[in-house]
Amino acid sequence: MPTILAEAAHDGNWLLLAAVLASLAVFSVCAVILTVTDLREHRLPNRWTGALAAGGAVTLGLACLVNDAGWSRFWSMLGGGVAYLGLILLLHLISRTGMGLGDVKLAGGLGLYAGWLGWDHLFGAIVLGFVAGGVVALALVLTRRATGSTHLPFGPAMLLGTAAALLF
Template sequence: MPTILAEAARAGNWLLLTAAVAGLLAFAVCAVRLTVTDLREHRLPNRWTGTLAAAGAVTLGLGCLADDDGWSRFWSMLGGGAVYLVLLLVLHLISRAGMGMGDVKLAGGLGLYAGWVGWDQLLAAIVLGFVVGGVVALTLVVTRRATGATHLPFGPALLAGTALALLL
């Protein structure tokens, strides 16, 4: 995302720059709210996962209109949302107790953002989300604040992984 922002600013493409910044602001607001809620209540409300996805689709979709690679970026955005959602849906169906539908719905919105930047960022977002979740779980087990049977919220790890990927 930093490269896209820098290129848009250098080229004077203010619509693309505004759309990307608006998308990032929406991502940040939703990410904070979803993280706090998931840590407190172990749930990801539809209201906020839907807002994340809708805000990304609208702001980044408008950015596609202002970009020379707009159609490519648009299909990458939609494909990213679908791929991430389907991947987590399959994981949810395989391990019903391990991952909730809130995580699945969240992944669809996160995939829009990561996919808009590119397929490499989508892959990075997925991998980093699982790495962050694994590191947090391992740290909690090693420090004896959790056991193998402890249910940990996964939304914050998914959000952190996508945020890191967007910064690449």
């Protein structure tokens, strides 16, 4: 997104700049609240996963209206949301004790953001989320703060992976 923000400012497309900044604000607020909640309570409240998805759909949808690549970004955004949600839903169905429904709902919203930038960013968000989750799990096991059967919140890793994909 930094490239898009820079191009929008350079071109004087203040509407695109405002819409993208608004989407990042929504993402940031929801990400902090969801991360803290998932770490404390091992749950991702519908209120905040919904706010993330709705806020992203509205702000990035508006950005599509004022962007030269609007329709391709719009379809990529929708496809990203469906693809990420579908992947995590599949993992939830395969392993009932692994991914929770909060993770599934979170994935839909995160897919909108990463998908808006393109399929490569979506792929990066997914991979980085799993890598972040794996590194944290490995560190906790190596320091004996967790075992192989410990349930760890995955939402923060998903949010971190998507945030990293949005920055690069």
